[in-house]
Structure formats: structure tokens, C-alpha cells
Amino acid sequence: MADEKVIVMSKGTTFTVNAVVKALRDNAYDVRLINPIEEEIIDAKKYAKAFVIFLGPFITNADFMVFLGKTLEEMQAKAVLLGDGDQFPIAQGFFPQGLIEDQFEKPFGVKKVVDSVNLIFRDVREKRLKSILLIDDDAVFLKMVRGWLNEDYDVVPVNSGAQALQYLAIHKPDLILLDYEMPILNGPQVLESIRSLENLRDIPVLFLTSVDEKKMVSRAISLKPDGYLLKSYNKNKLLEVIVRFFENK
CATH class of the missing domain: 3.40.50.2300 (Response regulator)
Structure with a gap:
């Protein structure tokens, strides 16, 4: 899966963030860990078809969230959202319909995240023209x-x-x-x-x-x-x- 690249976005690293990154890499995905910063997202453009997003305080920054949603739409990328239950309704309003593959409330199993990413790339492979x-x-x-x-x-x-x-x-x-x-x-x-x-x-x-x-x-x-x-x-x-x-x- 060297050409199947995943962006993991999180404000800083935690045990859970590292566990998700490791699990994705163990499944042969090329993973890039970035911060919720516009410059880093711009740099990641065209890099991946899947985002794993650890929700945080940045979801209340409307300008940033609009930018994030538009960027995913331009990249034709899908997102897996990870966070607290009350964060999902806020974040969902900024993503165009169909771009959220799944969402998991803390605590969640890492395998569920990997399974969701697998589904994203299964769809990508099926749609990809030779x-x-x-x-x-x-x-x-x-x-x-x-x-x-x-x-x-x-x-x-x-x-x-x-x-x-x-x-x-x-x-x-x-x-x-x-x-x-x-x-x-x-x-x-x-x-x-x-x-x-x-x-x-x-x-x-x-x-x-x-x-x-x-x-x-x-x-x-x-x-x-x-x-x-x-x-x-x-x-x-x-x-x-x-x-x-x-x-x-």
C-alpha cells in the first residue's frame, strides 16, 4: 500500500494518536502526522485520500473548519473523525455530504479506525481507472x-x-x-x-x-x-x- 497515503491530524501526540499511527503503518499505509494548521494541510494537498482527524478545540474556529472542509472536497478525500460525542455535531456542519466515512467516540478501538480507512481505500481502488x-x-x-x-x-x-x-x-x-x-x-x-x-x-x-x-x-x-x-x-x-x-x- 505504498501509494495509499493517510493523513493523521492531531494537535500534539498522545498515546492514542501514536497507537493509531502505528496501527495504520502496521497495515502498510504511508502515514503523515500533521497539526491542525492551514500551512501543514496545504503541504499535504494531493498527498492522501484519507484523513484521520482527532477533534479538538480547533473545531470552534469556523474559518479553519471551512478551510478544512473545502480542502477535503478539493482532494476528494474522506475523513474518519475521532473525539468526544459533543464534538461531532459541530464538526459535521463543516464537511460536505459524503466526506465523513465514520466517527468514533472516545474511548474507541484502534482496529475500528483501521477498518474504516480500509473501506475508504477499497472504494478508491474500485473507482480508480487504469x-x-x-x-x-x-x-x-x-x-x-x-x-x-x-x-x-x-x-x-x-x-x-x-x-x-x-x-x-x-x-x-x-x-x-x-x-x-x-x-x-x-x-x-x-x-x-x-x-x-x-x-x-x-x-x-x-x-x-x-x-x-x-x-x-x-x-x-x-x-x-x-x-x-x-x-x-x-x-x-x-x-x-x-x-x-x-x-x-
């Missing part, structure tokens, strides 16, 4: 294929090998569709770069090729692409091949 990096120097082909795949996959189109490597320096897609023949950095050269980097070499790569390129494609076999797709495939055939590919992974 990501595909589409690399081709033909703008018309890029637009067409992205349109075909966009409903079922998170498609990122780039029009050169250099742009692809820049994207891969930050992101790790579930699949790469790579045009074989491109100027400057061609498909085999891009694949060679991907296979040379430890953090990228396990990304599956399918070459996009036209019929008359088959002989050239054979030269790249040593780079171990995961397969080939003909650029002449229609929408239904392309979707069928990609669906089957992910089902067999």
Missing part, C-alpha cells in the same frame, strides 16, 4: 485513440519520446502504448530508456505499429515489449485487446 500513457507523433491518431479509450481509462497523450520520458519521471502509468516509428527518439529507444530504469522497467509496454513496420519491430524483441497493436485496429478491436491485456495481468 492509466494509459499514449505516445505517438501523429496528432490526429492521438486525438482519435484518446477519444476511443477515455471513457474506460485515464489516458495521457504525448507526442514525442522526450515528452514521454519527462512524464515518466513523475508518473507511473499502468500501461504504455508506444508508437514504433517517431522522429528523434523512436519507439525502441524510448523502450530501452524505460527498461534501463529500475522504477519503470516493470511498466507493460505495447508497441503501436502499422503493417509495413513488422520487420522493424522484430529488431526490438530483445527489449521485451509486452506485445504489439496494429494502428489499423478499429475502436472495438483496440478496446478488446486492451481489456484482455489487463484481465491477464
Whole structure:
């Protein structure tokens, strides 16, 4: 769960706070402990899909609570609230509907908190679209294929090998569709770069090729692409091949 990150927000640490953090880390979550301070929440933006919030005196600060609620909404993150019974009605008024996964009154079992976080990430995993990096120097082909795949996959189109490597320096897609023949950095050269980097070499790569390129494609076999797709495939055939590919992974 290295990519499943949890924010635990508390004003200071206590035995219970430390126990929750430890339990989440024992369940392989990447946990960041922050204070109820706007700067620290801003720094945590885009970090996590789950917040575990130990309620405290800060819930009476309306400006802060409005900021917290809006931030969770922007992050599309859910919260587990922990505190005293009289704190929940106050806090709930600042969170948009659907953002509170659960709430537990003190004293509570740490396992209940972990179970609630598990539910949050189960929903995230179920909703997450597979990501595909589409690399081709033909703008018309890029637009067409992205349109075909966009409903079922998170498609990122780039029009050169250099742009692809820049994207891969930050992101790790579930699949790469790579045009074989491109100027400057061609498909085999891009694949060679991907296979040379430890953090990228396990990304599956399918070459996009036209019929008359088959002989050239054979030269790249040593780079171990995961397969080939003909650029002449229609929408239904392309979707069928990609669906089957992910089902067999």
C-alpha cells in the first residue's frame, strides 16, 4: 500500500494518536502526522485520500473548519473523525455530504479506525481507472485513440519520446502504448530508456505499429515489449485487446 497515503491530524501526540499511527503503518499505509494548521494541510494537498482527524478545540474556529472542509472536497478525500460525542455535531456542519466515512467516540478501538480507512481505500481502488500513457507523433491518431479509450481509462497523450520520458519521471502509468516509428527518439529507444530504469522497467509496454513496420519491430524483441497493436485496429478491436491485456495481468 505504498501509494495509499493517510493523513493523521492531531494537535500534539498522545498515546492514542501514536497507537493509531502505528496501527495504520502496521497495515502498510504511508502515514503523515500533521497539526491542525492551514500551512501543514496545504503541504499535504494531493498527498492522501484519507484523513484521520482527532477533534479538538480547533473545531470552534469556523474559518479553519471551512478551510478544512473545502480542502477535503478539493482532494476528494474522506475523513474518519475521532473525539468526544459533543464534538461531532459541530464538526459535521463543516464537511460536505459524503466526506465523513465514520466517527468514533472516545474511548474507541484502534482496529475500528483501521477498518474504516480500509473501506475508504477499497472504494478508491474500485473507482480508480487504469492509466494509459499514449505516445505517438501523429496528432490526429492521438486525438482519435484518446477519444476511443477515455471513457474506460485515464489516458495521457504525448507526442514525442522526450515528452514521454519527462512524464515518466513523475508518473507511473499502468500501461504504455508506444508508437514504433517517431522522429528523434523512436519507439525502441524510448523502450530501452524505460527498461534501463529500475522504477519503470516493470511498466507493460505495447508497441503501436502499422503493417509495413513488422520487420522493424522484430529488431526490438530483445527489449521485451509486452506485445504489439496494429494502428489499423478499429475502436472495438483496440478496446478488446486492451481489456484482455489487463484481465491477464
